[in-house]
Amino acid sequence: MSGIAHDLSRRLADRAEAVCRHYLSNGRREGRYWLVGDVRNTPGRSLFVRLHASAKSPAGKWTDAATGEHGDLLDMIRGSLGLTDFADVAEEARAFLNLPHPEPEPVAQRRGIAPAPSGSTEAARRLFAMSQPLAGTLAETYLRRRGITLLHGTGNLRFHPRCYYKPDDGPAETWPAMIAAVTDLSGRITGVHRTWLAPDGTDKAPVDTPRKAMGDLLGSTVRIGVPDSVMAAGEGIETMLSLRQVLPDMAIAPALSAAHLAAILFPPALRRLYIVSDKDPAGDAARDTLIERANAEGIEAIPLSPALGDFNEDLQRLGMDALQACVRVQLAPEDVARFLSLAP
Numbered sequence: 001m002s003g004i005a006h007d008l009s010r011r012l013a014d015r016a017e018a019v020c021r022h023y024l025s026n027g028r029r030e031g032r033y034w035l036v037g038d039v040r041n042t043p044g045r046s047l048f049v050r051l052h053a054s055a056k057s058p059a060g061k062w063t064d065a066a067t068g069e070h071g072d073l074l075d076m077i078r079g080s081l082g083l084t085d086f087a088d089v090a091e092e093a094r095a096f097l098n099l100p101h102p103e104p105e106p107v108a109q110r111r112g113i114a115p116a117p118s119g120s121t122e123a124a125r126r127l128f129a130m131s132q133p134l135a136g137t138l139a140e141t142y143l144r145r146r147g148i149t150l151l152h153g154t155g156n157l158r159f160h161p162r163c164y165y166k167p168d169d170g171p172a173e174t175w176p177a178m179i180a181a182v183t184d185l186s187g188r189i190t191g192v193h194r195t196w197l198a199p200d201g202t203d204k205a206p207v208d209t210p211r212k213a214m215g216d217l218l219g220s221t222v223r224i225g226v227p228d229s230v231m232a233a234g235e236g237i238e239t240m241l242s243l244r245q246v247l248p249d250m251a252i253a254p255a256l257s258a259a260h261l262a263a264i265l266f267p268p269a270l271r272r273l274y275i276v277s278d279k280d281p282a283g284d285a286a287r288d289t290l291i292e293r294a295n296a297e298g299i300e301a302i303p304l305s306p307a308l309g310d311f312n313e314d315l316q317r318l319g320m321d322a323l324q325a326c327v328r329v330q331l332a333p334e335d336v337a338r339f340l341s342l343a344p
Contacts, residue, residue: 005074005086008093012073013060015097016051019073022096022133023080024049026153038064039071039079040187041155042226049076080155081129082181082189088129095130124182124192124215131158131179138201139178145202147315148241150248153225156181157237165196165207175205180222180237182215182256185265191215193222193237193256213256219265225251227267230335232304233290234276235261235283242311243276243304246324247339250274258282262289272300272332278310304330 012019020027020034026043027036032052037044039062046066053059060073071079077096078089134140134151137159143151151157163177175196182191193213196205204210222237224244231251234240240252255261258278262285266273273294277283287303294301306314307326314323328340 004090008090008097009060009072009074011097012077012093013053013058016049016059016073019060019076019096020049020051023077025133025155038066039069039076040082041080043153049073082183082187083125083129088126091126092129095132119214121190121215125189127160127163127194128158128179128181128189128192131160134159134178137161138176138197138199139195141201142178142195142197142203143238143241146238146242146312147320148238148245148312150241150245152248154241156183156222156224160194163194163196165205167208173207175199175207176201177205178237180254182213182217182220183223184220185267187223189215190220191217195237217256217260218263221253221255221260221264223251223253225249227251227253228269229271230274230339231267231270232274232276233261233264234304235278235286236310236312238312239276239278239310242315242323243327245315245320246327250335250339258286262286262293264290266294266297266299270299272302272335274302274304274331276304276306276311279306300332302330302332 017029017034024034024036024041026041027034032050034049034051035045036047038047047062047064049062050057050059062076063070074089074093077092081092083089134154134157139159158179160177160179162174165173165175176199177197178195180193181189182193184190191214196207196210198205221233231253232243233253233255235255235258237254240254244252253264255264275287275290277287291301304327308314308317311323314326328336331340
């Protein structure tokens, strides 16, 4: 382990429980350990992190009993955020510890770390790594203003206080932004989606195109929740989070556009897919294509339609009870009992 890695690992170990609460928020403390499903923050109990040093092991060491994986808190950060380069892991660790950047290394030592091409998958991963968790940020304010309050399991949504925005003409600007990780079926980040926000978080930023994506999006989605045999897919993040207000334990997958919705990849265990499409020709075409693809793979596909323009409009204008009633009559009976009955 290099000197930089050793120092960061030691500093993180001094705050092991805080690190776990931050990056493995779906877990919980039990005695001297933090328990969670895996290093990607899946709910469960198979991965355990030592919170205090012992004669046998330092604080921060973890083991996944299901897979045999093990490591320290730097490895945890790498796995939970889907990072690949140590430079990005170290940057994230410093941000968590609120440490200053180290002095630049001589050029000869830095030649292996090249700037990521603009709009590339690597640039998307670095942006996500530099962002911070949603809780307590303007991104959370923005979502709550839209009636979205159930934000458990939204680790793929983050916040950046000064995200670059390049108008079609004119110099680059910086605005606060909600950053969404777009991931493939393995959880690997392939791109990000940015929603630039007003300085007070009450609405989107007053720019020409307040939403943009970058990276490799085809087939991937913004995955929220852990899909099993049932999940819901749609276009917009706010639309799908609004649906989750009344189906809090159903995994959702915003695909970000009609074209990308039609092309999403199906998790291996999926047996029933709810499709939320916008009420426009592109949304209708995406729904029909996705139904055909799902049925060809033996997956039952059921459209879910809002009463108004989309489910966020339903939530804001009609209220939670009306949204719940609208969704209830469209669900398979077994899913009413499994998912809707758990809604507040």
